[in-house]
Amino acid sequence: MKSPLLTSRRKATGALALVTVGLLAALTGCASAASTGGSTSATAFKPVTQSASSEITVWADSTRLPAVQAYQKSHPNVKMNIVTYDGSADGSTYLQTKVQLFDRTGKGWPDLVFASPTDVTWASQPTSKGAVPFAAPLDSGKLVPQATLDNFAKGSLSACQFNGNTYCLRNDIAQVVLWYNKTLMDQWGYTVPTTWEQYEALGQKVATEHPGYLVGAVGDTNSQESYFWSSQCPAQQLQKDGSLQVNLQAKDCTRMASLLDTLISAKSVSTQGFFTQGFDGSKVLMANGPSWYGQYLFNSAFKTPAGQIAAANPLTWAGESTAATGNVGGGVWMVSSHSKNLKAATAVATWLTTSDANLTNAPTYPAYSPGAKSWLANPANKDYFATDISGPFQKAADEVWTGWSNTKFSDATAWSSVVLPGLTAGKSLTDLLPAWQTAIVNEAKSVGYTVTTK
Amino acid sequence: MxxxxxxxxxxxxxxxxxxxxxxxxxxxxxxxxxxxxxxxxxxxxxxxxxxxxxxxxFTNDQGQFTGLNQFIKVAQDYRFGPAFVNIFIYLVMWLVLVIVLTTLVAVILRARMKPGLAAVFRFLYYIPGALAGVASVLVWLFMLDPAVSPASGLLRALGFDNFSQVLAPENLPVILVLIAFWTGAGGWIVVMYGALNNIPEEVLEAARMDGAGPWQSAWHIQIPMIRKWIVYQSILAFAAGTQLFVEPQLLQTASLGRVSPTWAPNQLAYVFAFQHGDFNGAAALSIFLLALGLIVATILVTRSGLFKVDDE
Structure with missing residues (x-):
């Protein structure tokens, strides 16, 4: 009685298996799953219907907010809606996430945004087939005159340039200089190093003579830009053919890794970040870092009294003639290609990035060269420091190494989620270079780069 | 008749x-x-x-039918394996902890405490659950940072001198289970207590008369009789566990990137959708999670007879 039932069941199972196999075979031979977004086909920019009275929405981070509010105050006729957001700091993808959604819903884009240079890499290209790139090309249609663009610091607009167009105005640059506590240096009779070798030697000396004091820290999300960018390490160097070179075994990377390893094991370089909760700023003798460290790290975060902190020229390597330094951040302003009032939005962007009215009191070092001069001429930007910072700032601004490319992915992710936990676990930077390399390569490939590792 | x-x-x-x-x-x-x-x-x-x-x-961004290609694509992504391994470790720890401990606590509350005191405890256990996910993560960010934690002495005794050491990759499943248990267990204790209340007093009295102690009646009478609730809890806890998102995402931001932004599969789907603009790949990932949840639910439901109507 049971056998017919069993055979029929077996038959059914067999049939089901056949159908499944057939279905799988049919399913796998179909259209490509590759996303077509981000194609480089540059179609001429066509603005939407313009309306001179249309309100403009401006997204700015909290640091840049007062400047936007100042514009509104001095231009009461312009209808503005000012929104604060994270400004894409520390690898945040908030803006990108939102624009992806706006592209899908077809509305909601802000007219003008403060963003990180990384954002320009995706904003200059369509997020999907048929979408218009978020950023408007500012040089086409004469939105911003060429003469204005020419006045930006050398290389500072390269982060904005794609396919021969300029998609953003650089707000500020964050050239890396050597910060030091002059009071302590004088008290202990130390001379300020000019080369990395002297820096390393002094770091070891500090470790023995004044244990607990620091000449640097590598635990921040952007420490790799202060150190490895300054060392001209090809961690993410775009080649002429569009491929990305990632080679952390290059001499320029390993020399910095071993220098830091020496100082980390001597305990004069911390694996914690300067911006970690509860970091003791009074123990910081030196810090190789961006121009904004002065106000934002020493003055605001560490509350170091005025007249103690000074800046020195970027460090060089013994025997190397080309001075090079890093760059840690520095924002950009992008005008939305969907804006109904391009003229008003561009006017705000131009005022924010090039006008003396704004730049003289800007919180960070302006990328617009005439503006940088007025900024340095303003005593309020300098009277906190022990010495005049103008020299090192101007020198460093011209020495930013251009080989650390602005890529579609943030360099903070691999550093923070792979290298920093490894350092915390007690591994050395030299040991971690391969893992860091793999993380960068994987990330680069996932956003579509062809990667070379030689 | x-x-x-x-x-x-x-x-x-x-x-x-x-x-x-x-x-x-x-x-x-x-x-x-x-x-x-x-x-x-x-x-x-x-x-x-x-x-x-x-x-x-099953389609690409132009609406063309792609068959299984989206699934193959996301499964080959370098972040797919680690994300599912992470969530697997988390799930095992979370399920064992939540099922064993909530049942245990409910049994103790039911059998060893006066009803008034039990009610107070149930309320206390339930309070953290009333906090939203975000708030509970913030509470734990304070608890786990030796610089500000009220339990910093304990953290330092365990060898954690700073927040980055606490957030080491191998500690993350434990931290996330702690947060999930702290917020989720209270609700389950209340449910289990209710389930235990459904057991007729005569049954327990009969057990007592036969000489069963509290542990024996718990093991042989109470737990078998609330088996269906435990299965139900397992299904829901599993589904909630695979969808882990808010906690690792917030830890990622709060730790300034020391936690991988694609720690859990749901975060990977988020990255696919909103950073790569690949909504199709993100959907394929979410179908993986859906399938996983459905398979586990089907096994548990059929094996336990959860929906079988008792014909007495």
């Missing part, structure tokens, strides 16, 4: 009612009305999005 079966009685009364001309629809209408709110929400926020995700997962 002299005993009238209940079904027959109902059938009879309905028949009679119909004959008398009372509209039967009224009762039905109220029923529909009661479920309509849920049904509409389920459709709008459950069924339709799921259908849309299925559609996206």
């Amino acid at each position: 002299t005993i009238v079966e209940p079904e027959r009685v109902t059938a009879l009364t309905t028949k009679l009612a119909r004959r008398r001309g009372i509209p039967r629809r009224r009762a039905g209408l109220a029923g529909y009305l009661f479920v309509s709110g849920y049904t509409i929400l389920l459709l709008v926020f459950g069924i339709i999005p799921t259908g849309y995700a299925v559609y996206l997962a």
